[in-house]
Amino acid sequence: MITYVEEALWQPICTGSWPSFCNGTMQRRMRKEPYMRDKYWLAGHFYEVTTSAAVKRCRVAMLDYLQPGEKCLFAGVGHGEDAIYAAQRGADVTVVDTSKTMLAKFQHNLDKLHQANGTPLAVTQVQSDILEVANYEQYDMLVANFFLNVFYRDTMVKLLDHLAQLGKSGAKIVIGDFAYPEGNLWSRVSQTLFWYGVATIYWVLAGNAVHPIYNYPEEMKQLGLLVLEKKYFDGYWSVLGQKRI
Numbered sequence: 016m017i018t019y020v021e022e023a024l025w026q027p028i029c030t031g032s033w034p035s036f037c038n039g040t041m042q043r044r045m046r047k048e049p050y051m052r053d054k055y056w057l058a059g060h061f062y063e064v065t066t067s068a069a070v071k072r073c074r075v076a077m078l079d080y081l082q083p084g085e086k087c088l089f090a091g092v093g094h095g096e097d098a099i100y101a102a103q104r105g106a107d108v109t110v111v112d113t114s115k116t117m118l119a120k121f122q123h124n125l126d127k128l129h130q131a132n133g134t135p136l137a138v139t140q141v142q143s144d145i146l147e148v149a150n151y152e153q154y155d156m157l158v159a160n161f162f163l164n165v166f167y168r169d170t171m172v173k174l175l176d177h178l179a180q181l182g183k184s185g186a187k188i189v190i191g192d193f194a195y196p197e198g199n200l201w202s203r204v205s206q207t208l209f210w211y212g213v214a215t216i217y218w219v220l221a222g223n224a225v226h227p228i229y230n231y232p233e234e235m236k237q238l239g240l241l242v243l244e245k246k247y248f249d250g251y252w253s254v255l256g257q258k259r260i
């Protein structure tokens with residue numbers, strides 16, 4: 016059953032200077048669906064502590080393609096070190112996440128940087144389901160780092176297609192995640208077991224989906240996107256796709 020609630024309870028939180036987004040989205044009623052709950056209210060507090068150096072490298076692997084002033088959206092940003100890296104490179108960054116806890120951690124990281132450098136970084140933060148973001152054909156780059164693996168395949172494909180629709184013609188689409196198992200039997204089995212171990216933990220902690228590892232380049236091709244590049248980092252990969260011109 017879909018429950019409709021007062022806008023005041025569910026409207027996205029917008030900070031930064033982007034009135035067009037806020038006007039468009041705040042006036043709509045939002046559906047109260049399971050993924051609008053803060054599923055990271057607990058895991059969000061230690062999520063980043065468990066992150067390896069390989070994951071950190073994977074998250075920023077394709078961000079050097081961003082040019083200053085380009086518009087970049089991070090879906091399911093989490094603590095957002097990657098989004099901060101993009102903003103430091105001069106990109107016009109928007110981050111979207113359903114989790115209040117995760118966005119508070121992101122803000123904490125921004126505040127730490129502000130204290131260290133004395134200069135605030137401007138980032139537009141939106142607390143919303145990414146499917147509610149309707150700024151079509153606005154972005155030069157869409158980033159989904161360790162985001163799409165949270166969902167079962169039908170939703171994952173829908174989200175990837177939605178992200179592509181938010182991009183301008185020729186927009187880059189970046190997915191950092193667990194690499195699809197390749198190579199000899201041992202490396203395929205160990206990668207698969209590793210993934211299922213992590214997925215099971217987050218199924219318990221956050222109700223995330225448990226499914227086989229996704230082959231994102233193939234998913235991109237099936238949606239009509241180009242696959243430009245893949246970079247590997249100890250069991251993770253960053254896949255660079257592009258919306259056709």
Ligand SMILES: C[S@@+](CC[C@H](N)C(=O)[O-])C[C@H]1O[C@@H](n2cnc3c(N)ncnc32)[C@H](O)[C@@H]1O
Binds near residue numbers: 090092112159
């Ligand atoms: C596994 S974490 C990934 C965080 C980060 N991008 C990273 O690189 O680790 C998934 C994030 O997606 C957010 N999320 C889940 N469903 C979402 C949705 N429908 N729209 C926006 N964010 C969502 C969660 O709150 C969480 O912060």
